[in-house]
Amino acid sequence: xxxxxxxxxxxxxxxxxxxxxxxxxxxxxxxxxxxxxxxxxxxxxxxxxxxxxxxxxxxxxxxxxxxxxxxxxxxxxxxxxxxxxxxxxxxxxxxxxxxxxxxxxxxxxxxxxxxxxxxxxxxxxxxxxxxxxxxxxxxxxxxxxxxxxxxxxxxxxxxxxxxxxxxxxxxxxxxxxxxxxxxxxxxxxxxxxxxxxxxxxxxxxxxxxxxxxxxxxxxxxxxxxxxxxxxxxxxxxxxxxxxxxxxxxxxxxxxxxxxxxxxxxxxxxxxxxxxxxxxxxxxxxxxxxxxxxxxxxxxxxxxxxxxxxxxxxxxxxxxxxxxxxxxxxxxxxxxxxxxxxxxxxxxxxxxxxxxxxxxxxxxxxxxxxxxxxxxxxxxxxxxxxxxxxxxxxxxxxxxxxxxxxxxxxxxxxxxxxxxxxxxxxxxxxxxxxxxxxxxxxxxxxxxxxxxxxxxxxxxxxxxxxxxxxxxxxxxxxxxxxxxxxxxxxxxxxxxxxxxxxxxxxxxxxxxxxxxxxxxxxxxxxxxxxxxxxxxxxxxxxxxxxxxxxxxxxxxxxxxxxxxxxxxxxxxxxxxxxxxxxxxxxxxxxxxxxxxxxxxxxxxxxxxxxxxxxxxxxxxxxxxxxxxxxxxxxxxxxxxxxxxxxxxxxxxxxxxxxxxxxxxxxxxxxxxxxxxxxxxxxxxxxxxxxxxxxxxxxxxxxxxxxxxxxxxxxxxxxxxxxx
Amino acid sequence: xxxxxxxxxxxxxxxxxxxxxxxxxxxxxxxxxxxxxxxxxxxxxxxxxxxxxxxxxxxxxxxxxxxxxxxxxxxxxxxxxxxxxxxxxxxxxxxxxxxxxxxxxxxxxxxxx
Numbered sequence: 001x002x003x004x005x006x007x008x009x010x011x012x013x014x015x016x017x018x019x020x021x022x023x024x025x026x027x028x029x030x031x032x033x034x035x036x037x038x039x040x041x042x043x044x045x046x047x048x049x050x051x052x053x054x055x056x057x058x059x060x061x062x063x064x065x066x067x068x069x070x071x072x073x074x075x076x077x078x079x080x081x082x083x084x085x086x087x088x089x090x091x092x093x094x095x096x097x098x099x100x101x102x103x104x105x106x107x108x109x110x111x112x113x114x115x116x117x118x119x120x121x122x123x124x125x126x127x128x129x130x131x132x133x134x135x136x137x138x139x140x141x142x143x144x145x146x147x148x149x150x151x152x153x154x155x156x157x158x159x160x161x162x163x164x165x166x167x168x169x170x171x172x173x174x175x176x177x178x179x180x181x182x183x184x185x186x187x188x189x190x191x192x193x194x195x196x197x198x199x200x201x202x203x204x205x206x207x208x209x210x211x212x213x214x215x216x217x218x219x220x221x222x223x224x225x226x227x228x229x230x231x232x233x234x235x236x237x238x239x240x241x242x243x244x245x246x247x248x249x250x251x252x253x254x255x256x257x258x259x260x261x262x263x264x265x266x267x268x269x270x271x272x273x274x275x276x277x278x279x280x281x282x283x284x285x286x287x288x289x290x291x292x293x294x295x296x297x298x299x300x301x302x303x304x305x306x307x308x309x310x311x312x313x314x315x316x317x318x319x320x321x322x323x324x325x326x327x328x329x330x331x332x333x334x335x336x337x338x339x340x341x342x343x344x345x346x347x348x349x350x351x352x353x354x355x356x357x358x359x360x361x362x363x364x365x366x367x368x369x370x371x372x373x374x375x376x377x378x379x380x381x382x383x384x385x386x387x388x389x390x391x392x393x394x395x396x397x398x399x400x401x402x403x404x405x406x407x408x409x410x411x412x413x414x415x416x417x418x419x420x421x422x423x424x425x426x427x428x429x430x431x432x433x434x435x436x437x438x439x440x441x442x443x444x445x446x447x448x449x450x451x452x453x454x455x456x457x458x459x460x461x462x463x464x465x466x467x468x469x470x471x472x473x474x475x476x477x478x479x480x481x482x483x484x485x486x487x488x489x490x491x492x493x494x495x496x497x498x499x500x501x502x503x504x505x506x507x508x509x510x511x512x513x514x515x516x517x518x519x520x521x522x523x524x525x526x527x528x529x530x531x532x533x534x535x536x537x538x539x540x541x542x543x544x545x546x547x548x549x550x551x552x553x554x555x556x557x558x559x560x561x562x563x564x565x566x567x568x569x570x571x572x573x574x575x576x577x578x579x580x581x582x583x584x585x586x587x588x589x590x591x592x593x594x595x596x597x598x599x600x601x602x603x604x605x606x607x608x609x610x611x612x613x614x615x616x617x618x619x620x621x622x623x624x625x626x627x628x629x630x631x632x633x634x635x636x637x638x639x640x641x642x643x644x645x646x647x648x649x650x651x652x653x654x655x656x657x658x659x660x661x662x663x664x665x666x667x668x669x670x671x672x673x674x675x676x677x678x679x680x681x682x683x684x685x686x687x688x689x690x691x692x693x694x695x696x697x698x699x700x701x702x703x704x705x706x707x708x709x710x711x712x713x714x715x716x717x718x719x720x721x722x
Numbered sequence: 723x724x725x726x727x728x729x730x731x732x733x734x735x736x737x738x739x740x741x742x743x744x745x746x747x748x749x750x751x752x753x754x755x756x757x758x759x760x761x762x763x764x765x766x767x768x769x770x771x772x773x774x775x776x777x778x779x780x781x782x783x784x785x786x787x788x789x790x791x792x793x794x795x796x797x798x799x800x801x802x803x804x805x806x807x808x809x810x811x812x813x814x815x816x817x818x819x820x821x822x823x824x825x826x827x828x829x830x831x832x833x834x835x
Contacts, residue, residue, distance in 0.1 A: 011795055039777065040773075040779075040780055040781060044772045044773050047798065048772055049767065051752065079769050080770060081769075082769065649775045
């Protein structure tokens with residue numbers, strides 16, 4: 001007794017035996033699987049079902065009461081079994097997903113179906129794959145043997161080479177020579193490609209994204225993440241000194257940056273580009289029927305017979321005696337290898353050069369990016385600075401014209417390239433096609449104007465600084481009875497007292513709404529022409545012309561005064577708002593008589609930067625007017641220590657007291673061998689306050705200076721405000 | 723098995739051409755096409771034919787219309803489009819070249835041996 005059911009096939013109701021129905025179902029199922037990725041699959045299935053329905057209708061019309069199993073088998077035979085379908089053109093050579101589908105399909109509905117044809121992958125031997133080679137096909141051969149994506153093997157080789165100091169290279173060359181070459185079938189399946197449709201640089205991220213089926217921006221973020229974080233933290237570090245210890249996060253992230261960039265470059269070289277639609281499908285892992293869209297014509301034309309022949313020859317070769325084999329090895333393989341190397345050398349060299357070109361291009365892009373970024377940073381700083389720096393701006397611009405020029409420069413010169421770059425970047429990311437080049441022209445024009453403004457601005461500033469003048473010296477009265485002078489700074493160190501967010505510790509400058517203070521002070525020590533100490537203050541400034549410069553110089557305020565044997569100097573100069581900042585400076589010139597001592601207090605070191613103390617240097621002829629700053633720079637730097645005594649020698653040098661001595665003749669100079677005697681002499685000489693006959697070399701003569709200087713009214717308590 | 727492979731390859735190459743020539747002669751529906759091929763000793767499976775027809779139709783080489791039939795579900799009748807005509811023309815030329823060339827080659831070989 002057989003069960004009969006009614007089915008609706010393509011709109012026709014057909015009575016059919018139950019068993020037959022199951023066979024029919026399996027057949028249709030196998031068709032569905034077979035045409036799984038065929039374009040218009042549904043249409044095809046519908047057409048086939050229609051045809052089956054038609055055939056079944058015919059049978060019913062001919063008098064059958066229901067469709068039987070036999071009928072179904074007949075129908076299937078006439079339609080054709082899935083594996084017989086020529087469209088699939090079952091290329092016997094490969095194991096493909098279609099093959100698997102066909103095999104599964106045939107197994108499911110017909111037990112007598114032909115066995116699924118296996119692919120003649122040379123099982124049990126590793127070959128070099130000549131149909132998929134970057135250099136010598138070694139990696140793809142191995143990949144073929146292991147049935148994995150060749151890109152993975154290549155990646156491993158690259159990592160071994162890079163990480164193991166080139167270990168991969170001799171291994172690769174060895175394998176190249178040893179493994180015989182075959183034209184193998186490339187690995188089919190989900191492969192890692194570079195995606196040319198979705199690339200910023202080389203499509204590495206796009207390919208990875210397609211493989212893992214994630215959106216591309218996530219992959220790019222992962223790649224670029226460490227680099228961006230590095231930059232961000234780097235700038236933050238500079239602004240906010242909270243992260244003094246830079247080990248984490250910047251150092252930690254930095255190692256990731258380098259590694260990721262390296263990985264990107266390796267993947268770039270190793271992964272092939274998915275050019276054909278077949279490769280693109282492979283990239284996404286969509287099931288592919290290789291043989292329909294197969295690119296490699298060679299594989300289709302390859303005749304098994306010739307392949308067997310060449311393989312037989314190889315067998316023969318290796319079956320010969322060892323000596324002959326070695327000779328053959330040297331001859332054939334060696335030559336073949338050399339020939340192959342030569343053959344691959346050119347494309348390799350070409351690829352290598354291309355890779356270098358690309359690296360250079362990437363480097364330039366990177367450099368351009370850095371420049372743009374720094375310009376951007378300047379711009380931001382200036383904009384913010386401009387807003388918050390209102391006190392400073394009062395000191396900078398002498399005229400309204402200058403101020404406008406300055407702002408115009410900032411906006412046009414710095415701002416325009418930044419905006420242009422950002423626009424280009426956004427367009428590139430969004431993939432907008434520029435309709436016209438006018439934008440480029442507009443930006444260039446604006447930038448040119450920026451250049452002009454910048455030049456004009458620079459010119460106007462330079463004009464302002466053309467002249468460098470100093471005031472006439474102002475004397476600070478000195479107590480003539482001193483034999484040692486102590487230099488001390490009696491004002492507190494200058495530090496920024498406003499409410500900005502700058503956290504510099506040693507700013508040495510201060511600014512407020514109406515005045516600006518900074519410590520551009522030099523202390524110069526020179527030998528006195530007579531036997532007394534002198535202290536002079538010299539003020540310097542730049543200006544539009546010499547009168548202007550002198551004017552400005554005179555406006556410098558500085559505190560200095562003597563208190564017993566202590567010279568108190570201020571911690572910096574003070575500039576009023578109306579005189580503007582024009583490189584003002586000040587020299588405190590101390591003239592020390594021979595044998596006179598000077599001691600520098602610790603406060604000087606605290607208040608000023610180390611190069612403050614100078615000795616008078618070479619004597620420039622006053623004729624040379626080339627350098628306007630010769631007066632200012634007319635000295636030598638001096639390595640001094642605090643709280644030690646220094647003595648002015650008779651020939652104008654300034655040395656530590658402990659190293660100097662006074663000779664018989666009263667000459668103060670650097671110590672010689674006979675120490676103790678000289679020291680005694682020194683002490684005696686000083687105590688006795690004796691004078692020496694030789695004219696110039698004179699010790700502090702007590703009476704004469706005292707007489708002279710007594711006349712000056714001298715109030716040690718009032719600091720002299722000059 | 724390998725000889726079948728080669729043979730199948732040979733057939734695969736001329737399939738489209740044959741089918742197009744059948745349809746060119748006049749409107750045809752798949753069953754008819756199968757019959758004609760069988761008559762010409764070039765048997766083809768329906769499962770091979772349908773996808774091919776669909777592909778050609780998607781490539782605008784063929785067009786079809788539904789015809790109601792009293793003895794079964796409606797049928798698709800295929801005919802050649804303009805583009806298909808052009809396509810066919812080129813294929814015919816290629817076939818001419820191929821067949822002449824192959825014939826010349828095989829004949830010469832026989833003469834020599």
